[in-house]
Amino acid sequence: MAEVTIRAEFQTSVETVWNVVTDNERYGWRSDLEKIELSEDKNMFTEISCGGIKTNFTITEKKPFERYAFDMKNKNMQGRWIGKFVRGGNGGCIIEFTENVTAFSPFLNLFVKSYLKKQQKQYVKDLKKALGEEG
Numbered sequence: 001m002a003e004v005t006i007r008a009e010f011q012t013s014v015e016t017v018w019n020v021v022t023d024n025e026r027y028g029w030r031s032d033l034e035k036i037e038l039s040e041d042k043n044m045f046t047e048i049s050c051g052g053i054k055t056n057f058t059i060t061e062k063k064p065f066e067r068y069a070f071d072m073k074n075k076n077m078q079g080r081w082i083g084k085f086v087r088g089g090n091g092g093c094i095i096e097f098t099e100n101v102t103a104f105s106p107f108l109n110l111f112v113k114s115y116l117k118k119q120q121k122q123y124v125k126d127l128k129k130a131l132g133e134e135g
Contacts, residue, residue, distance in 0.1 A: 001079075002113040005098040006120040012131045014085050014093040018065045020130055021083065021095075029130035032122060057081075077103045077112065097123075 010017055020029070024045050027036045035048040047055045053074055060080075061069040068083040079101035086094045099116050103109045128134050 001100060001102045002109070002116060003098065003100045004113060004116040004120060005096060006117075006124060007094065007096045008124045008128075009088055010093045010095070010128070010131060011090070011133055012093060013091055014065050014087045017093040017095065017127070017131065018068075018085050020127065021085075022062065022068055029126055030123070031126050032119065076105070076108055077101050095124075 024036050027033050034050050037046045043059050045057050055074040057070045057072045059070045071080050082098045084096040088094045103112045
């Protein structure tokens with residue numbers, strides 16, 4: 001199992017950051033995605049990566065402006081993602097996103113941690129751009 005955590009600070013309010021991160025209908029800001037398909041009740045969704053990999057997500061916790069969590073699974077791995085949102089100084093937001101992933105292949109387990117780190121960095125970069133904070 002690999003665990004990777006990223007922390008980032010934004011000048012944007014926690015409410016706005018929360019709304020962007022949790023709105024699975026507006027995902028165009030994400031450079032890694034081709035599409036997101038939502039269940040009727042919106043408690044489950046499937047992300048389709050630019051490479052065509054489908055990952056299924058089940059939301060397990062959604063406490064507005066504080067905590068967002070889901071279980072995830074695709075053909076290569078399964079795991080859990082937990083996002084924490086904290087009101088920062090000057091009205092901004094601090095995020096802490098942690099992924100715990102187990103790859104199904106011993107070979108993939110060798111690379112999963114570095115892959116997750118790269119993916120998290122890109123996500124934060126895309127999020128900063130979406131919030132107008134790229135720099």
